Amino acid sequence: MSTARKSDTNARRTSLMKIGLIGTGHIGSSLAKRLPTKGHEVKIANLRGPETIDSDLLATGAQAVTAEEAASDVDALILSIPLNAMSKIAPLVQSLPEQTAVIDTSNYYPNRDEAVEAIDNGQVESEWVVEQLGGRTIVKAWNAVGWGVLADDAREAGDPERVAIPVAGDDAHAKEIAMTLVNDSGLDPVDAGSLAESWRQQPGSPVYCTKLTADQIPAALKAARKEKLAHRRDMFVAVLFDHMEDETLTVDGDYGTQLSRIIYS
Ligand SMILES: NC(=O)c1ccc[n+]([C@@H]2O[C@H](COP(=O)([O-])OP(=O)(O)OC[C@H]3O[C@@H](n4cnc5c(N)ncnc54)[C@H](OP(=O)(O)O)[C@@H]3O)[C@@H](O)[C@H]2O)c1
Numbered sequence: 001m002s003t004a005r006k007s008d009t010n011a012r013r014t015s016l017m018k019i020g021l022i023g024t025g026h027i028g029s030s031l032a033k034r035l036p037t038k039g040h041e042v043k044i045a046n047l048r049g050p051e052t053i054d055s056d057l058l059a060t061g062a063q064a065v066t067a068e069e070a071a072s073d074v075d076a077l078i079l080s081i082p083l084n085a086m087s088k089i090a091p092l093v094q095s096l097p098e099q100t101a102v103i104d105t106s107n108y109y110p111n112r113d114e115a116v117e118a119i120d121n122g123q124v125e126s127e128w129v130v131e132q133l134g135g136r137t138i139v140k141a142w143n144a145v146g147w148g149v150l151a152d153d154a155r156e157a158g159d160p161e162r163v164a165i166p167v168a169g170d171d172a173h174a175k176e177i178a179m180t181l182v183n184d185s186g187l188d189p190v191d192a193g194s195l196a197e198s199w200r201q202q203p204g205s206p207v208y209c210t211k212l213t214a215d216q217i218p219a220a221l222k223a224a225r226k227e228k229l230a231h232r233r234d235m236f237v238a239v240l241f242d243h244m245e246d247e248t249l250t251v252d253g254d255y256g257t258q259l260s261r262i263i264y265s
Helices: 026-038 083-094 125-132 147-152 172-184 214-223 226-244 253-264
Strands: 018-022 041-045 076-079 101-104 164-169 188-191
Touching (some): 018 026, 026 041, 026 147, 026 172, 076 083, 076 172, 083 125, 101 172, 164 172, 172 188, 188 214, 226 253
Parallel strands (some): 018 076, 164 188
16 A cells, blocks of 8 residues: 555644535534634535525534536646546536646445445546546545544544544645645645555444544555455344334443444454
8 A cells, every 4th residue: 555644733734715515414514614714715605505504504604506616727626426427527526727636525335325336346536536436536535434433532633642534536736625624624644555456444343433543544545455345234234223213222322433433344
């Protein structure tokens, strides 16, 4: 694998950016609320139109727009939509200038998304996404953190308990932008190498939703086993659904982290 390195988040300078965000669900809503607090100019869009966006998401300064407007005149476009919606927004992504960083939060769950034969046969999820986007490269970020952690456990850089996440991509400029924004979202970014290696942060991997710190991430990336990912991902979902039916159990964010640690490590 390419060398994973801990980023120096304390030294990372925040440069103010224009950001487009498509998808205002579990993950997108946290980013919509947090990134404006760091001074960024944030435009947010969903599928149904700007008038349907909850005013709560605009409270810190984000602007509700159409997807076309979100993808216009921005330094970074964050895609936080279901994997199988990628091809629908491909024309918007393809029209972006080269220097705009495209950052994708998506994961593949065959029980939730339409089945994708290529991924089931081992294609790296982000490489499949790049194909859906007509070849436009992406940075993979925020995919390996549960929405509850992003919403509730964000901390300032330097906090010893700050949660870290891997960030993978092939374009150094785009990756640097993504790592800056991860830092501004309250998490430590760790450079996880190339998109070809990004299977190491897919569902089923030791780094996936296990709430690690930056020091722990490189070893977790290294320990990932590609042939185990799908089986472990599906095992997690099966246990989760089973336990959700059991009223004697508390299935909350902590539960998710503990179960991920048991199954994925
Ligand atoms: N949930 C998590 O904890 C988590 C963690 C890490 C990564 N992820 C990944 O991040 C992605 C988003 O997850 P989520 O849980 O935030 O999803 P979600 O709650 O289902 O929200 C999806 C958002 O995408 C929008 N959308 C769907 N198709 C669209 C299109 N064609 N054009 C514009 N917007 C579109 C939806 O618009 P409407 O609101 O109008 O329906 C919605 O705002 C997924 O790929 C997921 O696997 C999720």
